[in-house]
Amino acid sequence: MTTRLLVLSDIFGLCAGLERLLADLSQADTVIDVIDPYQTIRQQFVDEAQAYAAFTAQCGHEGYAAIAAQALQSCVQPFDLAIGFSAGATALWRALATSNSAAVKQAVLFYPGQIHQHLALTPAVPVQVIFGHSEPHFAVAEICTQLQQKPGVSAVSTGYAHGFINPASKAFNKQGYQQYLRFIVRVLSGEIATAPTKRRGRQTVKEVDRTLLAYIKKPTTEAGYIDLITTSKNGLSYIYQGEHWARQAPIFGMGKCRNSKGEEIEISPLSRHYSVKDQDVLLVTDAAKPRYQLWLMKKLKQSRQASRSDESE
Numbered sequence: 001m002t003t004r005l006l007v008l009s010d011i012f013g014l015c016a017g018l019e020r021l022l023a024d025l026s027q028a029d030t031v032i033d034v035i036d037p038y039q040t041i042r043q044q045f046v047d048e049a050q051a052y053a054a055f056t057a058q059c060g061h062e063g064y065a066a067i068a069a070q071a072l073q074s075c076v077q078p079f080d081l082a083i084g085f086s087a088g089a090t091a092l093w094r095a096l097a098t099s100n101s102a103a104v105k106q107a108v109l110f111y112p113g114q115i116h117q118h119l120a121l122t123p124a125v126p127v128q129v130i131f132g133h134s135e136p137h138f139a140v141a142e143i144c145t146q147l148q149q150k151p152g153v154s155a156v157s158t159g160y161a162h163g164f165i166n167p168a169s170k171a172f173n174k175q176g177y178q179q180y181l182r183f184i185v186r187v188l189s190g191e192i193a194t195a196p197t198k199r200r201g202r203q204t205v206k207e208v209d210r211t212l213l214a215y216i217k218k219p220t221t222e223a224g225y226i227d228l229i230t231t232s233k234n235g236l237s238y239i240y241q242g243e244h245w246a247r248q249a250p251i252f253g254m255g256k257c258r259n260s261k262g263e264e265i266e267i268s269p270l271s272r273h274y275s276v277k278d279q280d281v282l283l284v285t286d287a288a289k290p291r292y293q294l295w296l297m298k299k300l301k302q303s304r305q306a307s308r309s310d311e312s313e
Helices: 016-025 048-058 060-073 087-098 140-147 174-189 289-296
Strands: 003-008 030-035 081-085 107-110 127-131 153-157 211-217 225-231 237-240 243-247 256-258 264-269
Touching (some): 003 016, 003 087, 003 174, 016 030, 016 174, 030 060, 048 060, 081 174, 087 107, 087 127, 107 174, 127 140, 140 153, 140 211, 153 225, 211 289, 237 264, 243 264
Parallel strands (some): 003 030, 003 081, 081 107, 107 127, 127 153
Antiparallel strands (some): 211 264, 237 243, 243 256, 256 264
């Protein structure tokens, strides 16, 4: 069965970096369409500053949103998945909320840096938003919390920087690229899905905020650090940096977790029963800092409800 993928590029447009991603995403039965700010004319920018200057002069955010909306409006056969990066992610967010929603079945948006200006919009299809650890214009943790209040929308932050999937960006991260390439392939194949819209009759079921502060310790690092995680609906695993980590102990808060590849990591959510005391200087990611400050002031409560399935009200 043929699957259809729509890709909206960042400000670098159609370039060597995007071509690498398209090649890695190409499968025997996958048809890929690309939308970019430059009418599919191949670009060779020397750096991000040159790319941004060209984007501003030739298209801009409003122009890109209009291009994305027009593409969805004229779509005849729906796409199984749409993915957008940076400016393309924001353009896709806007288009999914204002245009032909039947054109896309689900979407994944990577680091949409202007999404904070369009929080009044709600896409009509399931959307997962994946941020880097920080954004210059807003606090990622706060925006994730706001986005997750919307039906059908999930939002997470990663330990990578904005642009980590684009080889042309100075923020490119090989590990992050491979990790989320696998994630996209799994979504496209139907192995996993983006956040579903939960409705019961005319009443919308309240979403539980599953984002938690946790102590993370990787075997390859000497020191652990504090970052944000998301609990699965059944409470049996944590979602961190796009991967599911199954808890090895049945007690909530115990640290040892393992992913599908057999790799192990320590993930211990902070609670009144658990706090980090083994490090003189504790590292906290930018994404986790706002919540961690509230935690230190004892103004943040992390409920075990976040580790359980939704219950009827």
